[in-house]
Amino acid sequence: MKTKLNLIVGAAALLWAGAGMAQEVVVKIGHVAPTSGGQAHYGKDNENGARLAVEDLNAKGVTVGGKKVKFELVAEDDAADAKQGTAVAQKLCDMKVAAVVGHLNSGVTIPASKIYSECGLPMITPSATNPKLTQNGYKNIYRILANDNALGAGLAFYASGTLGAKTAAVIDDRTGYGQPLAEIFKKTAEAKGIKIVAHEYTNDKATDFTAILTSIKSKKPDVIFYGGMDPQAGPMLRQMEQLGMSNVKFLGGDGICTTEIVKLSGGAKTIENVTCAEGGASIQKMPGGTAWKARYDAKYPGQFQVYSPYSYDATMVIADAMQRAGSTDPKVFGPEIAKSNYKGVTTQVQFDGSGELKVPAMTFIVFRDGKKSPLN
Structure with a gap:
């Protein structure tokens, strides 16, 4: 009788665990930057920032609409080339990722943004600064730093x-x-x-x-x-x-x-x-910059360049919009990005009607003894 009872309890536990596992939703976030060629050091830095955000989100155990979410980063290389970048953009649309962090270069981001807009994917660039990006009337296109x-x-x-x-x-x-x-x-x-x-x-x-x-x-x-x-x-x-x-x-x-x-x-x-x-505050003057960079350097020693804090925040803003919308469907959470008021590592992220930051910062940098040094 005791053995039979143990079997019943064990079976119930397995059913409960199975039900819990069924509730976990895998959400894929795309990241695109040049990770080959002469600008690979920028691209890898950007990717590291997004990857760190995904790891932090998964460590927190984020839930969206009552379901536990596991985030996965789908990292792609555009080689700083517009033709390759648009091909990657279409690939991410076909894969039905939830959103995209990228691209690095304005000359790649602008044509790619048209594709994302047409397939309904939200895109936040952490580094493309050409003002035309947000002047084309595309939906769900955002920039998380100052423009040119x-x-x-x-x-x-x-x-x-x-x-x-x-x-x-x-x-x-x-x-x-x-x-x-x-x-x-x-x-x-x-x-x-x-x-x-x-x-x-x-x-x-x-x-x-x-x-x-x-x-x-x-x-x-x-x-x-x-x-x-x-x-x-x-x-x-x-x-x-x-x-x-x-x-x-x-x-x-x-x-x-x-x-x-x-x-x-x-x-x-x-x-x-x-x-x-x-196009932002110096890492020392970012709200969470110093502590964040210490974690970044520990995980990716010697790889920090410029934009990784922005790709980190872009990923977090996407996840925040999902949580507020109670959905991982781009059609549902996409409009919530426009309403963001997110306390990020880089700044308090709020967008205007065109997808630009409401209050962008700017920092002048000089090089002293071979190291970057902010003037303001």
Whole structure:
């Protein structure tokens, strides 16, 4: 009789456990960034931030609509290429992930955002800063840091006010990120009375800038503004030193605000002339930045670049919207993202009607002793 009773109790326990397991819902969140090629260090950093968020959510045991949720990160590589990026976007739509954190580059994010909008997937970019992203009228498209209008204009004000620059040369890489950023700087600088003595062009695969820099050198600018990423900015700084341009200040957006640029410059002293702007508070001034980065560094030593705190917050904002909506269905929780008032690592996340942050921050960065140092 006792054995029979034990069997009944055991069977009931198994049924109960099975019922509990059946209640667990697997929710897939996509992440896309270049994890191969010259910008892989950015992409991996972004992916690390999203992955850390997923691990934290699963450790908390999040429930949505009364059901326990297990989050999974579906990480994809777009190689910083628009064609590959749109193919990945369609793949994530077909996989029916719940939402997407990404992409890294504006030139990839903008065409991908059209696909996400058409298939009804919410997308939050932690790093694409071209203002056009949120001006296309696509639904469920958000940006979790300041855009290039703020960064380009801010750097022009810095050049005029802090540096007292009278002349400037502009170089851009003709990408969806670098070109508009450079144009905004140029327009604002001219309005502030700075004379633009040259505007040169390169691309995001180039490594030799000797001809461009030699031409610029003859025009003796006080500052050079570069619209592009660090795989080009690093060699550019090294070649500036070789050409005897060590007295020229070098400005750029968040694309050059990485620890990697120090290595890419080959130890050139011109790194000390760099001032770049990031679309958010410095890690030290983020609400949860210092503690969060200590955890990040412990898990991913030596990999921090710029955007991982934003990809972390983007993932958390998506999960928060699900919890408030009581659903993991993008059609149901997607509109809740627009109503977010989430206390993140980076800031209090609230979006305006276009999907931009309501109160974006900006930080100027310099490099001292080979390390990033915030000025504000």
